[in-house]
Amino acid sequence: MAAAAGVSITTVSDALNGKGRLPDATRRHVREVADRLGYRPSAAARTLRTGKSGLIGLTVTTYGDEPFTFTEFAYFAEMARAATSAALARGYALVILPATSRHDVWSNVALDGTVVIDPSDQDPVVSELVRQGLPVVSDGRPAGALPVTAWVDNDHEAAVLGILDHLADAGARRIGLLTGTSTDTYTHLSTTAYLRWCERVGQDPVYEAYPAHDPCAGAVAADRLLARPDRPDAVYGLFDPNGTDLLAAARRYGLRVPDDLLLVCCSESTVYANTEPPITTLSLKPRRIGTAVVQLLIDAIEGAESDRPVEQVIPTELIVRTSSQRRSPRTTVSPPRSPEET
């Protein structure tokens, strides 16, 4: 290529990459020769020179090598949509990577950086990406020493405490929790907030944990929770399908919602506006999160000066519907509350 153009290799490289101080005529000449020869520098070489591929990754690492079609869940679907829009708007391609694949997908794409959703503690994907010097922005604050470039998250403890108080105010005496077995901070912080609340109000914890990427396991856990001898009279479910699973289980045990059982679940799904009865949901605002993580990642990739804080907390919203409001409270006695609450 350099020989054909009668210039040095450096000149070819500079001309094709818009770098260096070259006369316009030289640049034009090199480009014409390159076009004539059908010359395309290899992807890897090009990326090494420019330092940028224009590709950013997005993946859920929570469940390790378990197959997980995460876009089937409303939270991830909305988050990924917002992330895609934010990437496209800044001229980046978004690569949505599977947790597990026969192919070595990570090696076949030159990512400038990656968004990791709900990393587990000591997440090996995050550690490897950081080792390679690539920016990683996590959706979900990282546990312990996980070294991410930036993170965006909700205040999960405050959200759970707010829901438990809301249920207690509606007359709940024993609130149960459907939670997960994974070690991401969403699951961890939500569960510890629940346990702390129980301790504070003097209620024995009543919870079931299951692998949240498995929808069947969720239905079984909901059933198990309502079959317990110390059956709760209110349940908060941490995951999207918990509302419908709990409704189905309540029906099996002849429990009326909200009269016998109050329900809230964390979900972005609009189906809960039309279930019988409609179910109160906590929204984590995945669109705002998806936009924020991609903005932070691209800022880090481009080394741009930015006013955006690298740790962002997005407010949650409790959408109160019939399932968490007692029509005629059967009791006005609230569970004992700690002094700062009363």
Next chain:
Amino acid sequence: MAAAAGVSITTVSDALNGKGRLPDATRRHVREVADRLGYRPSAAARTLRTGKSGLIGLTVTTYGDEPFTFTEFAYFAEMARAATSAALARGYALVILPATSRHDVWSNVALDGTVVIDPSDQDPVVSELVRQGLPVVSDGRPAGALPVTAWVDNDHEAAVLGILDHLADAGARRIGLLTGTSTDTYTHLSTTAYLRWCERVGQDPVYEAYPAHDPCAGAVAADRLLARPDRPDAVYGLFDPNGTDLLAAARRYGLRVPDDLLLVCCSESTVYANTEPPITTLSLKPRRIGTAVVQLLIDAIEGAESDRPVEQVIPTELIVRTSSQRRSPRTTVSPPRSPEET
């Protein structure tokens, strides 16, 4: 690497790629040496050998080099979500590529194949991908000689004729069309179906065309259509935001919907269930399309025997709401109809 393991280059390659007839011990030995040396075959070399990267692309090429954040539109968002789920479920990563980028994103990823949404006629992206021998599946039947591996589409002519008949049945005497200036088959087939219908019923066509990726242009076109001296008493809009744009324009001209103006638009957005009044929409079933295109693409990549036809037509659904139903028809005179319709 071969020297360190004391074997031939072919043996290294076979051992690391799970190929050839090697004793298990040899395979294990080579892998251990590779691990010890931190040896990773390059992405390009690996892809050449295995022939597969596990990455498939998805892009909208309709508007050429115009920036277009297509996931902001409900159709593309739902289609992309379904495509992502279908890809993840089969262990593939989905790369959502921008129409235009500072980066050479296409060169920086080893795609096994690509889904192209609404290609324009003589689409250069499709032509280049096919020239490279990569499978291309299009959402939207290709125009003319565009050589795609497979396509999935709706029957847009039947859908438009159905809508026009529906509006005529509701009392419309002069039906207008909001259409696009692009040369993809969706826009083309829908527009020609409208023109043919007009000819058949003896109505002068009343339409405005605009570049559909530009939301501002849509609002202006809606306004222009209702400002015409030959103002239509019913409008069908081909694109997602047309419903709200037409409602706003109707308000400016003091037109009541549906009394003075009947409205239908093609949209997947749920907002039209709650506009004032709710607007009748045509759904193109993007989830089914997104799933189908990815299934066809992966079948083609894997050379799998498949029963799936490589040209699939997905049924549309007209969701009839207030905007296309006259409360008290002002006339019972229908526009003249062709013999086969009566």
